[in-house]
Amino acid sequence: MFSNKFIQQRIEKANVLREAGINPYSNQSQRNTTIEKFLNVNADIEQKEDKRDATRLYVVSGRIKFLRIMGKASFVKIEDESGMLQLYVARDNLAEGFYNTIFKKNIEVGDIIEVHGYPFVTGQGELSLHADDLKILTKAISPLPEKFHGITDKEVRYRKRYLDLIMNTEVRKTFQTRSRVISLTRRFFEDKGFLEVETPMMHPIAGGANAKPFVTHHNALDVDRYLRIAPELYLKRLIVGGFEAVFEINRNFRNEGMDATHNPEFTSIEFYWAYKTYKDLIEITKEYFQYLFEHLKLPTLLPYGDLKVNFNNFQEIPLIESLTLIGGVPSDIVNNKAKIIAYLKENNLDVNEKMNLGQLQGELFDEFVEEKLIDPTFITEYPVEISPLARRSDTNPEITERFELFIAGREIANAFSELNDPLDQLERFEGQMAAKDCGDDEAHEMDSDFVEALSYGMAPTAGQGIGIDRLVMLLTNEHSIRDVLLFPAMKPLNGDICEEASQEEE
RNA sequence: GUCCUGUUAGCUCAGCUGGUAGAGCACGUCACUUUUAAUGAUGUGGCCGAUGGUUCGAAUCCAUCACAGGACACCA
Numbered sequence: 001m002f003s004n005k006f007i008q009q010r011i012e013k014a015n016v017l018r019e020a021g022i023n024p025y026s027n028q029s030q031r032n033t034t035i036e037k038f039l040n041v042n043a044d045i046e047q048k049e050d051k052r053d054a055t056r057l058y059v060v061s062g063r064i065k066f067l068r069i070m071g072k073a074s075f076v077k078i079e080d081e082s083g084m085l086q087l088y089v090a091r092d093n094l095a096e097g098f099y100n101t102i103f104k105k106n107i108e109v110g111d112i113i114e115v116h117g118y119p120f121v122t123g124q125g126e127l128s129l130h131a132d133d134l135k136i137l138t139k140a141i142s143p144l145p146e147k148f149h150g151i152t153d154k155e156v157r158y159r160k161r162y163l164d165l166i167m168n169t170e171v172r173k174t175f176q177t178r179s180r181v182i183s184l185t186r187r188f189f190e191d192k193g194f195l196e197v198e199t200p201m202m203h204p205i206a207g208g209a210n211a212k213p214f215v216t217h218h219n220a221l222d223v224d225r226y227l228r229i230a231p232e233l234y235l236k237r238l239i240v241g242g243f244e245a246v247f248e249i250n251r252n253f254r255n256e257g258m259d260a261t262h263n264p265e266f267t268s269i270e271f272y273w274a275y276k277t278y279k280d281l282i283e284i285t286k287e288y289f290q291y292l293f294e295h296l297k298l299p300t301l302l303p304y305g306d307l308k309v310n311f312n313n314f315q316e317i318p319l320i321e322s323l324t325l326i327g328g329v330p331s332d333i334v335n336n337k338a339k340i341i342a343y344l345k346e347n348n349l350d351v352n353e354k355m356n357l358g359q360l361q362g363e364l365f366d367e368f369v370e371e372k373l374i375d376p377t378f379i380t381e382y383p384v385e386i387s388p389l390a391r392r393s394d395t396n397p398e399i400t401e402r403f404e405l406f407i408a409g410r411e412i413a414n415a416f417s418e419l420n421d422p423l424d425q426l427e428r429f430e431g432q433m434a435a436k437d438c439g440d441d442e443a444h445e446m447d448s449d450f451v452e453a454l455s456y457g458m459a460p461t462a463g464q465g466i467g468i469d470r471l472v473m474l475l476t477n478e479h480s481i482r483d484v485l486l487f488p489a490m491k492p493l494n495g496d497i498c499e500e501a502s503q504e505e506e
Numbered sequence: 507g508u509c510c511u512g513u514u515a516g517c518u519c520a521g522c523u524g525g526u527a528g529a530g531c532a533c534g535u536c537a538c539u540u541u542u543a544a545u546g547a548u549g550u551g552g553c554c555g556a557u558g559g560u561u562c563g564a565a566u567c568c569a570u571c572a573c574a575g576g577a578c579a580c581c582a
Contacts, residue, residue: 005551006516006533066542073539090539109532123540146517146531147542153517156573167517209582230582256507256581350579404582411582442581467582480575491573 002141010141013106014395017429020102024139028474029114031061036082039127052120052130060085060129061137063113063166066147069104078113081447086128087115093132103134109147116262138451158488171483178472178484180296181420182249185269185468188291188349192284194245194271199234199296201251207450208389210442211254214264227253232389232463233450235272236418240458247271249468254416260480261470264489272463278401281415281462282378285405286314289376296475304408304477310375316403318381319365327368340364354438358383358398373406382416388428388444390416412471422454 002011014024033041038058045053062078062085067160073090091099107113116133157164157171164171187197201441204223206213208230216225231248238246249269258264273280289311293300300311323329333339340360344351349367351360361383373379382402384392390400402416417427429451432444472484482488 004516009533066544068541068544069538070541070544071538073541075541075544077542086542088540092539108552122542124542126540126542128540143516143532146543148531149518151517153512153513153574158574211581253580257579262581292571414582434554465582 002455003291004142007141010037010108010139010143013108014139014141016106017102022102022136024136026135026137029061030059030116030135031114032059034082035060035062035078035080035085038085038119039083039337042127045119045127046121046125052118054118054130056118057116058118058129059114059116061112063112063140064107064109065144067109072099073132074103076113077117081172086122086126087117087131087134088120088122088128089115089131094134095129098134106133107136110142110144111136111426112138112140115451116327154482155490158482159490161486174472174476174478174484175486177296177476178468181292181472182267182468183230184292184295185288185322185466186249187311188288189247189269191243192245194247194273195243197235197238197243197246197248198250199228199231199238199248201253203228205445205449207443207447208234209252209254210388210444212256214253214255229254230268230465232465235270235460235463236458237415237450237453237463239272239274239418240456244274244459245272258489260482263469263474263481263485266481267468268465269468270463270465274459274461277417278380278403278415278462279496282316282403282465285378285413285415285464292475298475302474303473305479307374307408307423309408309474313375313377315377316380317377318399319361319379319383320381322369322377323361323364326372327364329364329368329465334364335362336379356385358385358387362386365477370406370411371409374408376405376407376412378403384428385431387416388432389419389425391419391421392424410470410474411467412474413466415462418458418461418463420454420458420460422451425454426451465475 002008017024021382038060042053042056045051060078060080062080065074065084066075066077068075072092073088074086076089077084078087079085089099089103094103113134113136115129115131117129117131120128120130122128124169145163145167148325151157151163157168183263190196202216202218202225203213204225206226206229208228209232211229213226213229216227217223218225230252231250235246247269249267251265251267254262255264256262292298293311302309302311307464317325320334323334324331329343333343335357337357337360340357340363341351341353344360344363344367347367349363351363355363365379369379380403381393381399382390382404384390384398384400387400387402390402393399400416402414404411404415405413419428429444429446433446435443469481473479473481476484478484
């Protein structure tokens with residue numbers, strides 16, 4: 001594994017250190033400041049007459065990123081989580097012999113070191129640390145990638161995220177933002193009185209969305225379990241049970257294709273709010289975005305790639321109207337199955353003629369409208385056929401009290417007034433079963449336990465799901481879901497070996 | 507799933523119409539006490555993603571496979 005000659009060289013250096021009585025993996029750290037604090041606290045050194053203060057003593061630690069050895073003195077740049085600091089390391093300031101035999105020969109880029117010293121400003125005007133003691137904390141036996149270009153190969157960046165983080169420190173910012181988004185989301189809903197709950201990840205029936213599940217097996221019970229595709233049906237059981245505002249932030253798993261916006265496991269928040277309707281959800285969603293933008297200090301005219309998304313311009317439009325107003329679909333065809341099929345064909349699109357009217361309207365939306373929705377837009381009043389869990393409109397039973405929120409041409413959230421009529425729910429599931437028989441293998445499963453729960457009465461409730469990964473993509477101006485996941489799903493590097501191994505087991 | 511492109515030194519990349527492989531960085535050695543991708547000198551480093559084929563000869567042409575990126579398809 002470590003046959004590479006550069007690695008061998010470095011292992012040898014670690015051995016030399018050991019022979020000199022130096023532990024190359026010491027944990028005796030005495031660090032007393034971060035680099036960021038050091039630079040902030042000592043910003044005044046610049047003003048001092050001799051540009052130094054030898055009475056201020058610090059111990060800093062970090063990984064060596066640059067090393068410039070210039071005879072009897074060296075400049076070293078070390079980096080910790082907070083930032084980068086230049087060290088000035090001169091032979092005559094260190095213990096006798098240390099500079100020539102230990103420092104110059106056995107300490108190198110990639111190693112993690114700890115340095116004692118005081119602040120001063122170099123001739124070139126850089127606030128630095130004047131080192132008078134230095135020790136190695138951790139020897140890196142693998143060399144770092146090239147110092148200027150760093151590591152750009154996306155495959156390596158995703159497979160070895162630690163290297164990506166070492167070499168491309170700006171990547172950390174994306175993940176810090178991600179963490180902030182999740183933390184702020186949690187706080188936002190808690191402050192509104194929502195209770196955070198955890199529901200099962202392994203489901204006997206994969207429900208709450210239309211998607212293919214991952215299957216696993218529980219040995220003790222000898223039953224198959226599905227990794228959840230959505231927590232929806234469990235959260236609604238909690239509303240039946242009497243909780244009035246719950247949310248869950250967690251992973252969902254869908255056994256489908258991978259691309260720039262799909263990873264097999266992804267994070268969402270779902271929240272359910274009793275005695276509210278989807279109209280209330282529109283309001284809380286606007287408030288939520290305002291809260292995020294304030295705390296993340298983002299401009300409300302947010303750049304996203306070539307786009308500028310105006311977060312002061314939330315729009316609201318019913319789906320059918322959006323087809324004509326935004327999609328340019330002639331108004332006389334949008335409620336006619338045969339005409340929609342003809343129109344899709346005219347536009348050289350594949351059409352499944354078994355689709356019902358609602359599904360076809362959904363097709364029209366996906367093809368002609370979705371990508372044009374740049375500023376945040378609530379598309380409302382979805383056809384009942386493609387909304388098996390949403391409540392029907394009181395004035396038009398063909399549509400539901402539902403919206404999806406689109407931003408920058410992408411779906412960010414899905415919400416509706418929940419269907420709480422158990423008999424209607426049963427019929428919808430039966431309709432989904434029929435769709436399944438017609439070849440829609442992603443149609444919703446029948447969940448009679450859930451219907452039974454509804455039969456005890458679920459207060460009128462509104463619920464919403466928000467895709468956290470896509471939200472973070474939007475807020476960090478990233479265009480691949482892999483860039484907002486620390487460890488995105490990757491194919492195994494050596495597929496053959498895996499296949500052989502699994503065959504041997506059988 | 508389909509199509510396109512890529513895969514060459516630890517990293518970033520050259521390598522034209524086939525003639526046994528090149529740069530920069532890194533690494534080794536030497537010089538250098540204020541550098542900023544330090545500099546100068548010198549040296550080491552490669553089963554050219556894998557397997558077949560065509561050819562006197564393949565990093566280069568062809569086929570298959572693997573992985574990646576992108577586009578499309580599918581998909582909340």
